[in-house]
Amino acid sequence: MGIAERKERDKEELRERILIAAKTLFLEKGVEKTSIRNIADLIEYSPGSIYHYFKDKNEIFHSLHQGGFQQLMSRMEVLAKVSNPMERLKRMGAIYVDFALENPDMYDLMFIKEAPMDHVYNSNDEQWKEGFGTFNFLRATIQECIQAGHFRGHEEEALSFLVWSTVHGMVSLHIRRRCEVVLAQRQDTIVKDGLSEFFTILDRLSL
Amino acid sequence: MGIAERKERDKEELRERILIAAKTLFLEKGVEKTSIRNIADLIEYSPGSIYHYFKDKNEIFHSLHQGGFQQLMSRMEVLAKVSNPMERLKRMGAIYVDFALENPDMYDLMFIKEAPMDHVYNSNDEQWKEGFGTFNFLRATIQECIQAGHFRGHEEEALSFLVWSTVHGMVSLHIRRRCEVVLAQRQDTIVKDGLSEFFTILDRLSL
DNA sequence: AAAATAAATGAACACTGTTTAAAATAAAAA
DNA sequence: TTTTTATTTTAAACAGTGTTCATTTATTTT
Numbered sequence: 001m002g003i004a005e006r007k008e009r010d011k012e013e014l015r016e017r018i019l020i021a022a023k024t025l026f027l028e029k030g031v032e033k034t035s036i037r038n039i040a041d042l043i044e045y046s047p048g049s050i051y052h053y054f055k056d057k058n059e060i061f062h063s064l065h066q067g068g069f070q071q072l073m074s075r076m077e078v079l080a081k082v083s084n085p086m087e088r089l090k091r092m093g094a095i096y097v098d099f100a101l102e103n104p105d106m107y108d109l110m111f112i113k114e115a116p117m118d119h120v121y122n123s124n125d126e127q128w129k130e131g132f133g134t135f136n137f138l139r140a141t142i143q144e145c146i147q148a149g150h151f152r153g154h155e156e157e158a159l160s161f162l163v164w165s166t167v168h169g170m171v172s173l174h175i176r177r178r179c180e181v182v183l184a185q186r187q188d189t190i191v192k193d194g195l196s197e198f199f200t201i202l203d204r205l206s207l
Numbered sequence: 208m209g210i211a212e213r214k215e216r217d218k219e220e221l222r223e224r225i226l227i228a229a230k231t232l233f234l235e236k237g238v239e240k241t242s243i244r245n246i247a248d249l250i251e252y253s254p255g256s257i258y259h260y261f262k263d264k265n266e267i268f269h270s271l272h273q274g275g276f277q278q279l280m281s282r283m284e285v286l287a288k289v290s291n292p293m294e295r296l297k298r299m300g301a302i303y304v305d306f307a308l309e310n311p312d313m314y315d316l317m318f319i320k321e322a323p324m325d326h327v328y329n330s331n332d333e334q335w336k337e338g339f340g341t342f343n344f345l346r347a348t349i350q351e352c353i354q355a356g357h358f359r360g361h362e363e364e365a366l367s368f369l370v371w372s373t374v375h376g377m378v379s380l381h382i383r384r385r386c387e388v389v390l391a392q393r394q395d396t397i398v399k400d401g402l403s404e405f406f407t408i409l410d411r412l413s414l
Numbered sequence: 415a416a417a418a419t420a421a422a423t424g425a426a427c428a429c430t431g432t433t434t435a436a437a438a439t440a441a442a443a444a
Numbered sequence: 445t446t447t448t449t450a451t452t453t454t455a456a457a458c459a460g461t462g463t464t465c466a467t468t469t470a471t472t473t474t
Contacts, residue, residue, distance in 0.1 A: 011452095032239060032321065035429085035430060035431075036430085036431060036432080037429090037430080037431090045453075045454090046453060046454045046455070047431085047432085047454090047455095048432085048433080048434085048453075048454060048455080048456095049452075049453055049454075051431095051432070051433080052451095052452070052453080056431075056432075057431070057432090111380075111383075111385055112319065112379075112383060113383075135389045153407060154404055154407065155400070155404065157390070157393070157397075157400075158397065158400040158401050158403070158404045159404050161377070161380075161386065161390060161397055161400075161401045162373070162377070162401040162404045162405055162408075164376070164380070165373060165376030165377040165380055165401060166369070166372060166373045166376055167376070168376040168379070168380055169371070169372030169373055169374070169375040169376025169377070169379065170368070170369070170372040170376070172319070172375070172376065172379060173318070173368075173371070173372055173375055176318070176319065176320075176321065178318055179368065182342045182343075183364070183368065186364070190364075190365065190368055193362070193364075193365035193368070194365050194368045194369040194372060196365070197361055197362065197365045197366050197369045198369055200360060200361065201369075201408065201412065204411070204412060205408065205411060218421095242460080242461060242462075243461085243462060243463080244460090244461080244462090252422075252423090253422060253423045253424065254423090254424090254462090254463090255422070255423060255424070255425095255463085255464080255465085256421075256422050256423070258462095258463070258464080259420095259421070259422080263462075263463075264462065264463090
């Protein structure tokens with residue numbers, strides 16, 4: 001009965017090759033400008049054959065996007081060892097920004113892109129609950145900060161939203177290229193610089 | 208000599224009709240999914256004729272994009288009367304958020320939607336840079352705040368980017384409905400609440 | 415009325431995502 | 445081994461895209 005299993009493995013392998021090719025091209029020239037024919041060319045198969053492994057182009061995005069939340073969550077795991085909540089909060093922000101800058105297309109799919117990904121957020125997708133978990137982790141950390149005497153006068157939920165918004169705002173303006181004209185001469189460092197300004201503010205709020 | 212002028216007016220009128228049709232469709236189904244043929248159908252002209260009034264699709268987007276900035280800029284004009292820079296900064300944030308919440312589609316077009324036109328951001332279009340006058344106004348205001356003794360230890364440009372990012376982050380997460388799952392019970396107020404948390408932080412940084 | 419000018423058109427080109435009937439290949443059964 | 449069955453891959457086709465351009469249509473000038 002090893003033949004059926006080998007066939008299954010072969011099929012899974014080609015599926016994986018499609019995903020790798022798609023990811024390569026998405027990162028190289030963007031999702032919209034990558035065609036099914038481009039992907040097919042790269043793996044040396046016909047365009048039609050891709051539709052044997054994925055329903056459509058969106059399903060390829062979705063498949064890659066699932067991996068995205070898993071990646072982000074696994075990056076956050078090192079924070080379990082950071083006992084100081086303020087330190088944890090800052091390192092959380094750094095991990096979030098790093099992830100976004102290193103995987104802009106993935107981040108785009110996860111937090112910026114609209115319509116075709118709506119079903120992801122309405123479904124009981126396990127990976128989405130992972131993302132939900134990330135925000136709850138932020139809230140818990142901020143709650144700890146408050147209990148430790150920081151952020152006096154602030155409300156936990158709204159402050160958590162504000163913190164999330166701040167890092168999301170920076171990386172999404174960068175990813176959608178809204179700071180290129182306005183901050184042309186320091187495109188590469190502006191997000192990191194903004195983050196360090198944010199850390200300065202957080203430190204000042206701790207006193 | 209009134210004939211030439213009438214022709215000029217007619218031409219300008221058709222140009223305007225193209226823009227209105229494009230705006231309608233862009234906001235309705237997105238820039239990428241709106242075709243030149245769609246626009247032509249709506250104004251009951253042939254697709255080719257649109258190229259008599261705009262170099263390409265990018266130029267149509269560009270034109271609408273600028274109009275949005277002009278709108279936002281005109282709302283900011285009342286701030287000229289606010290002499291206290293910290294007060295001006297806060298009211299600027301409120302105007303920005305209000306504009307975004309009242310015109311989510313236009314905001315989407317201006318700051319969130321994928322901007323397919325590379326040449327726009329790479330060009331040294333003077334008029335385009337005018338569109339970003341709002342950001343320069345923010346920078347000037349923060350510069351004034353620093354000169355008045357606020358934001359000690361902060362760097363003006365990076366801080367300006369951070370402030371912009373914070374308000375952009377909140378409204379864009381709201382517009383793209385990323386807080387619905389995570390903050391289901393206070394969708395309607397979370398942006399305003401987040402902004403008020405932000406104001407609290409700004410006040411604390413003034414001391 | 416004829417000539418010159420400007421505007422609008424529709425067909426064509428090279429792309430896109432996706433579907434599908436047919437062909438090639440591999441596996442199972444005779 | 446040969447035939448039948450199932451699967452995988454393909455090429456062609458469909459309907460769409462942005463854009464170009466020769467041709468037609470309408471308007472203005474002579």
